[in-house]
Amino acid sequence: MTQAIADAYAELLRAVATFNERWPSLVEEGAVWELPLLQVQKTPKQIPVRHLSGEEAVSAALAAFKEFERDIGQAPGTVMRLPGYFILSSSILAEGRAVNRRKAELESAIEAERLFRNVSVSRRSQIMRQALGKNFSLNQLKRTIQVFDAAPRQITFTWAGHTSGKEKIRVAQVRELLQAEAKERASTDGIQLEQTPQWLDLRGLSNMAEDDLLDVPKLVAPHPRCMLWFSESSRYDAMLHANLPFFVLRGDRRPKVVGLKDFDSAARTAKRPDSKSREPALPGGRFFVAEDSSPAAGAPAAGTIEGIESTYAESLNPQRHE
Numbered sequence: 001m002t003q004a005i006a007d008a009y010a011e012l013l014r015a016v017a018t019f020n021e022r023w024p025s026l027v028e029e030g031a032v033w034e035l036p037l038l039q040v041q042k043t044p045k046q047i048p049v050r051h052l053s054g055e056e057a058v059s060a061a062l063a064a065f066k067e068f069e070r071d072i073g074q075a076p077g078t079v080m081r082l083p084g085y086f087i088l089s090s091s092i093l094a095e096g097r098a099v100n101r102r103k104a105e106l107e108s109a110i111e112a113e114r115l116f117r118n119v120s121v122s123r124r125s126q127i128m129r130q131a132l133g134k135n136f137s138l139n140q141l142k143r144t145i146q147v148f149d150a151a152p153r154q155i156t157f158t159w160a161g162h163t164s165g166k167e168k169i170r171v172a173q174v175r176e177l178l179q180a181e182a183k184e185r186a187s188t189d190g191i192q193l194e195q196t197p198q199w200l201d202l203r204g205l206s207n208m209a210e211d212d213l214l215d216v217p218k219l220v221a222p223h224p225r226c227m228l229w230f231s232e233s234s235r236y237d238a239m240l241h242a243n244l245p246f247f248v249l250r251g252d253r254r255p256k257v258v259g260l261k262d263f264d265s266a267a268r269t270a271k272r273p274d275s276k277s278r279e280p281a282l283p284g285g286r287f288f289v290a291e292d293s294s295p296a297a298g299a300p301a302a303g304t305i306e307g308i309e310s311t312y313a314e315s316l317n318p319q320r321h322e
Helices: 002-026 054-065 093-117 121-132 138-142 171-189 197-204 312-316
Strands: 027-034 050-053 084-088 154-160 164-170 213-219 223-229 238-241 245-249 256-258
Touching: 002 027, 002 054, 002 084, 002 093, 002 121, 027 054, 050 054, 054 084, 054 245, 093 121, 093 138, 093 312, 121 138, 164 171, 171 197, 171 213
Parallel strands: 084 245, 154 256
Antiparallel strands: 027 050, 027 084, 154 223, 164 213, 223 238
16 A cells, blocks of 8 residues: 555655746745754754845745655754745645645555554654655655735744644553553552552543543644734734745735744743643643534634635645545
């Protein structure tokens, strides 16, 4: 079945080639910020950025959109990022959506192979590398192209330096983990299995089904993001992970652009004021009751911007490419 992954990748390359052939001739203005590749899996305290504009920016973006393998010296688990924007004279929404569909099909092929092998979700990257090559990066492969068929009034790049993420894990996996930890703790401390903290945690899961989900918080490394204002609202209309340049249309007025600055961890000590409180499922703060992420009845899809066609909402919703 790995041939299906290789075939989906070939289709993605064709879609990216078509996309890259079209958009450069439409550029009226734009800029990107080069970030250094990380050679170790540790975020440095300072991250310098290099501003590029004009043909340099276009050339860097063309390369970034088709860069799916780690560069020489790039540490495993890290990604190449090229924050930036381009203002176009006409739309490339259809071409951007075509690339995103091919990316979704590639992800589906990888997932189908994972299910066929009956292995854990964490094995997706390994499956992908077996099919495509040892240096391929799943995160670089699946990043969506962002296109907005509208003219923004403001574009602001900044760093997300205190972001926490989460991943969902099945209760069955938590039980398996806790059982292994309980046995190791009992052997190390010379105590009964039932006396270990992990065994008490297992008892706390007794009323949960195997397929119930728990949230596992994880720290997210500092990364660039971009906020866009299309309306007159004081709150941004879209916030992007600025991994790749995005595209907007020319308007009657040039938008205000706040470029990306160097990152300095010493200058970013304040925590986010909108951090969510979580309900612990077990003592210790490792596992939390899963949040309900389903939209309220009648609510618009996440990322929907009234009156604007874009790939933004599609990238935030699971059924975005159907």
